[in-house]
Amino acid sequence: xxxxxxxDQGVTGAAKFVTSTLGNAxxxxxxxxxxxxxxxxxxxxxxxxxxxxxxxxxxGDAISSVGTGIEGGANSVAKGVENAGKWKS
Numbered sequence: 584x585x586x587x588x589x590x591d592q593g594v595t596g597a598a599k600f601v602t603s604t605l606g607n608a609x610x611x612x613x614x615x616x617x618x619x620x621x622x623x624x625x626x627x628x629x630x631x632x633x634x635x636x637x638x639x640x641x642x643g644d645a646i647s648s649v650g651t652g653i654e655g656g657a658n659s660v661a662k663g664v665e666n667a668g669k670w671k672s
Contacts, residue, residue, distance in 0.1 A: 599669075602668045602669075602670070604668070605668055606665050606668015606669060607668060609661075609664050609668075610662065610665035610668070613657055613660055613661035613664060614657065616657060617653060617654045617658050617661065620653045620654060620657065621651055621654025621655075621657075622650070622654075624646055624647060624649055624650015624651065627650070628646035628650065630643070631643035632644065
């Protein structure tokens with residue numbers, strides 16, 4: 584007699600394994616793309632700000648903010664994809 588009650592057996596267990604693996608992979612790629620895009624946006628914004636001084640600061644800050652926003656959005660989507668792969672709501 585098993586000590587655990589595990590409902591994730593057979594086809595359900597296999598489906599959860601596959602979707603979890605795919606969800607983690609796609610989520611990880613999405614998070615990486617978001618992080619790279621965010622870092623690039625902040626880097627470009629900082630470069631504009633430092634090379635143009637106070638005149639370019641609003642543009643540099645705006646580009647940095649857009650990069651940070653894209654990063655946050657991509658991380659949120661990636662987390663949702665990972666949760667969906669784990670059959671979480």
